Amino acid sequence: MILFFLTSGLFLGWSLGANDASNAFGSAVGSKMVSFRKAAIIASVAVILGAIIQGAGTSQTLGKLGAVNAIGGSFTLALASAITVYMMTKFSLPVSTTQAIVGAIIGWNLFTGNKTDSATLSAIVATWVTGPVLGALFTIPLFMLVIKVKVAAKIHLITFESYIRTGLIIVGAFAAYSLGANNIANVMGVFVPAFNLDDLDLGIITLNSARQLFLLGGMAIAVGIITYSKRVMETVGANIVELNPEAAMVVVLAQSLVLFIFSSSALSSFLAGLGLPRIPLVPVSSSQVIIGCVIGIGLYKGARNINFRLLGEVAIGWIATPLITCILCYLSLFIFKNIFNINVGSKITAVTPESGPISVIAGSETSAIMRYILFGILAGGIILLVFYYLLERKKRLELQKSETKFWKNLK
Amino acid sequence: MAVFTRTTKNLILNIDEFFDNVELGVLVFREGIKSYLYKNLDDFDRHLQKVDTLESNADKLQRLIENEMITHSILPQHREEVTKLLDEVDEIIDSVKSSLNEIIIEMPEIPDALTNSFLCLAEASANAAEELIPAARAYFKAPYTVREKLLKVYYFESETDKISRDIKKQVFQDMKELDLAHKAHLRYIIQHIENISDLAQTAADLLAAMAIKVVI
Numbered sequence: 001m002i003l004f005f006l007t008s009g010l011f012l013g014w015s016l017g018a019n020d021a022s023n024a025f026g027s028a029v030g031s032k033m034v035s036f037r038k039a040a041i042i043a044s045v046a047v048i049l050g051a052i053i054q055g056a057g058t059s060q061t062l063g064k065l066g067a068v069n070a071i072g073g074s075f076t077l078a079l080a081s082a083i084t085v086y087m088m089t090k091f092s093l094p095v096s097t098t099q100a101i102v103g104a105i106i107g108w109n110l111f112t113g114n115k116t117d118s119a120t121l122s123a124i125v126a127t128w129v130t131g132p133v134l135g136a137l138f139t140i141p142l143f144m145l146v147i148k149v150k151v152a153a154k155i156h157l158i159t160f161e162s163y164i165r166t167g168l169i170i171v172g173a174f175a176a177y178s179l180g181a182n183n184i185a186n187v188m189g190v191f192v193p194a195f196n197l198d199d200l201d202l203g204i205i206t207l208n209s210a211r212q213l214f215l216l217g218g219m220a221i222a223v224g225i226i227t228y229s230k231r232v233m234e235t236v237g238a239n240i241v242e243l244n245p246e247a248a249m250v251v252v253l254a255q256s257l258v259l260f261i262f263s264s265s266a267l268s269s270f271l272a273g274l275g276l277p278r279i280p281l282v283p284v285s286s287s288q289v290i291i292g293c294v295i296g297i298g299l300y301k302g303a304r305n306i307n308f309r310l311l312g313e314v315a316i317g318w319i320a321t322p323l324i325t326c327i328l329c330y331l332s333l334f335i336f337k338n339i340f341n342i343n344v345g346s347k348i349t350a351v352t353p354e355s356g357p358i359s360v361i362a363g364s365e366t367s368a369i370m371r372y373i374l375f376g377i378l379a380g381g382i383i384l385l386v387f388y389y390l391l392e393r394k395k396r397l398e399l400q401k402s403e404t405k406f407w408k409n410l411k
Numbered sequence: 412m413a414v415f416t417r418t419t420k421n422l423i424l425n426i427d428e429f430f431d432n433v434e435l436g437v438l439v440f441r442e443g444i445k446s447y448l449y450k451n452l453d454d455f456d457r458h459l460q461k462v463d464t465l466e467s468n469a470d471k472l473q474r475l476i477e478n479e480m481i482t483h484s485i486l487p488q489h490r491e492e493v494t495k496l497l498d499e500v501d502e503i504i505d506s507v508k509s510s511l512n513e514i515i516i517e518m519p520e521i522p523d524a525l526t527n528s529f530l531c532l533a534e535a536s537a538n539a540a541e542e543l544i545p546a547a548r549a550y551f552k553a554p555y556t557v558r559e560k561l562l563k564v565y566y567f568e569s570e571t572d573k574i575s576r577d578i579k580k581q582v583f584q585d586m587k588e589l590d591l592a593h594k595a596h597l598r599y600i601i602q603h604i605e606n607i608s609d610l611a612q613t614a615a616d617l618l619a620a621m622a623i624k625v626v627i
Contacts, residue, residue: 032487157551157625158426161486162419245488399482 008079010220013187017224022232024175027248028168029233043176044222050180051218057265057281058185064120066105073345074190077104080329096285097186103322107329123280131284132292138254139296178259188217198367251293429472436465436504437540444533499614510603539567539608557622564615571608
């Protein structure tokens, strides 16, 4: 039953993978430079790594906005966000998982009578605006550099294309890593305060409770990528690639840099060490950052290339998404509490952000189940990888055989 | 990655070799026509054999390049156009081969008064094709320079047209001693030679459009 509550988070993770992975590999897959299968595997591994290694920072920020102290509350929050994201995507409205989850947390705060930390909220909202702006600012010099190198180096078109292909894979992997690091908080952040699992020793690394949840969330994102992102990648990718492959690579790189900056606690500490202001570790919308990056390319090429309608849609998304999720979450919490009699959380009386959750789910039984689930999924993933490798090898050998036959017959 | 780099390098080498073959083919065509006009048939035969080998090599390379581009998904965005360009350039060496073959089969009798004109015609037509090759190579390395290189192709193509028109006029209006069948035969041979520059122009048009697409 306890693990059932996680399903809404996993659903949210799945929809995040299905929609947002296209921002990392859409350009490569859409332009047929990288096969979808290869992109999906790289993105899945990178997302999981990003979530485990660097996912904690943004989760803490969301925790400051509202430390959901009951698993029923976490479930409802994630469900309300997932429904909003799903419905808005279905009606082709601009949507961000980040904005949805923030709206849901505010809805939970309102329902339980908790105060929303205005400083954290304003930091989060500020990054929604600065994310796309930073994206555009990163894109312009990067694009200028690539163009300069291309013209000056006089590289053969095929060699250049092979560099771009390699670049798209590396940058895509980095973008997927940053997506995992930055957006895992949206998927699993609300569950972190409500769970307290035993540490899981994987031999090379020991995963604490939060990281186990991140691993599970990362896997949900990976499943979203593998099962549903192909069409999105091909559609979004084709739109991005219209710029041309080098511009697409720059756009993805700039987007991943922005996401990385807003999720790297090491970078934030480094800046603080230099006496500079800390970077808020906040989940930002990769789709909106990428729009900022594309606009950066448009600015470089001349303002007439900018699609101002897109800008308007992004601005609407900033208001509409949190508002809709907030209302939906409030109503859902009301229903869950009063009709199903589920504990969705209560007012936190004396708690500091560092003091952690009030009521948590512990128990070795839950931890054991979680362990089996994680090992099962990991084993399944490894088997799938081996199967894919063997399949590719077989295809390659068959192709070689048919080639040899062709040239032999031609002679 | 190492496999991929090797494929890329091989492909670049194959494309270069393909253009080398066509370039040499055009060069041999010019020499072949010269040999025929100076009635040096042994040399002409040698040139014909050379063109035959070059054309066959170019065909093989063209197939290999197309195959590799598809198999390794190289240049996915420009593949169709590059394939079309290789096709158009291959048409030139095909035409060179068929022209020389027509000449050796039909053995047209070229009046001495027209020897120089025919030489000029072959020269201009071959020049147009020859000038196309550096432009085609530039498409891959410096697409910004393609259009300026193509100017020469257009120039030689119009020169060929002019020379061809003059020869035809001379044959049909001034050479009353030739019978109509002979005149028609000469016109047919002129068209064959002229065809090479026309094919170069078709390829140049395609190349110009391709270059713009790459540069933008």
